[in-house]
Amino acid sequence: MNDWWSDPVHARWLEFGTSLGLRLLGALVLLWIGMKLAGMLADWLGRGLQRTHMEKTATLFLARVAQVALQVVVLLAVVQVLGVPMTSMLAVLGAAGLAIGLALKDSLSNIASGVMLVALRPFKVGDVVTINGVSGKVEEINIFQTRLRGTDNQTFTLPNSLVTTDSIVNMTPDEMRRIELIIGIGYGDDIDLARATVMEILHADSRVLAEPVPNVLVYELAESSVNIGVRCHVANADFFATKCELTEQIKKAFDRVGISIPFPQRDTHVYTHATQPSRAVEESAI
Structure with a gap:
């Protein structure tokens, strides 16, 4: 050893x-x-x-x-x-x-795009955006990818290069967001009554901001209805719930005051023509 x-x-x-x-x-x-x-x-x-x-x-x-x-x-x-x-x-x-x-040129492109997103700041963490047809809340911007959280709690992961080359719709650039509802009423209904009814609902809702001032306007004389536009502003966090509840409250209020909300309908007329007897039948009858 x-x-x-x-x-x-x-x-x-x-x-x-x-x-x-x-x-x-x-x-x-x-x-x-x-x-x-x-x-x-x-x-x-x-x-x-x-x-x-x-x-x-x-x-x-x-x-x-x-x-x-x-x-x-x-x-x-x-x-x-x-x-x-x-x-x-x-x-x-x-x-x-x-x-x-x-x-890895595509990965390097993602890194450069990530730097652009941070430098140009088209959106930030917490904003609700629509990118490449995908909507969600921005959760994270990484070196290579941007992660969104959808309304149904699904996760969307987008390459940064796709984000910077596609259109970006930022729906929360500020602390508040505008609600816009388009509601049709019948041509025989009172526009002033409809406006007063809606304004009463808006003033009664504490989530609707006083500034900018909410308003109700006539948007269009459509084919079968008079379309009125309801516009008001709320905080970002209250947007979806307020929009849904205002729609429901306006429908119920219109029912109470007798304002109709037309819906598309078609009248079908069926004409029945009597068949003419043939010449042979007429001659045999003679």
Whole structure:
């Protein structure tokens, strides 16, 4: 046994294995601690940015970018601990970066689009938007994707490049939102009575804001009805419930005061023509 340990070849292998094992152990410890620190520092940065009253969308995005950058630094440090020469590593990374950049051009486009979304701010976290035919509340803007929460609690995940190249309808750019209802009444009904009835409902609802002033206007003399427009403003959080309840209250109030709400209908007239007897039948009768 002593001869085995004293053999120069075995001793070198033992020294190499011990050194490699220590490097691997050190690299694993560094990787674990570094990733933990990267997450902690990113959270600390996010809380610090929030204290400066920076917009939540930019705060979350910058914190995520900082975390990814710190993780890359940790990975480079781990590679150095393993004994890989940094000059060779940088050369390999440069060549690999070019190939990866060409292969992942769509992902890089998503990153650039994410930066544009944060810089231009067409919407922010918490806004209700419609993008590419999808409507929902913005929950998060990541480096690669934007996540929306739909009205039925479904999750929509859209690539950032799709968001910036498509039309964006932001339905909550301010703290309030306008409700617009178009309701048809009969041509024989009293327009002033209909307006007074609706205004009474609007003034009685505490969710309807006094400014801008709510109003009721005649929109159109349609084919079978006089279309009146009901317009008022409410807080963003009250929009959907208020719109539905106002529609119901107006219908019930119109029923009480005798105002009709026409609906499309068609009258069908059927004419029955008596068949004329043939000439042969007439001659036989004679």
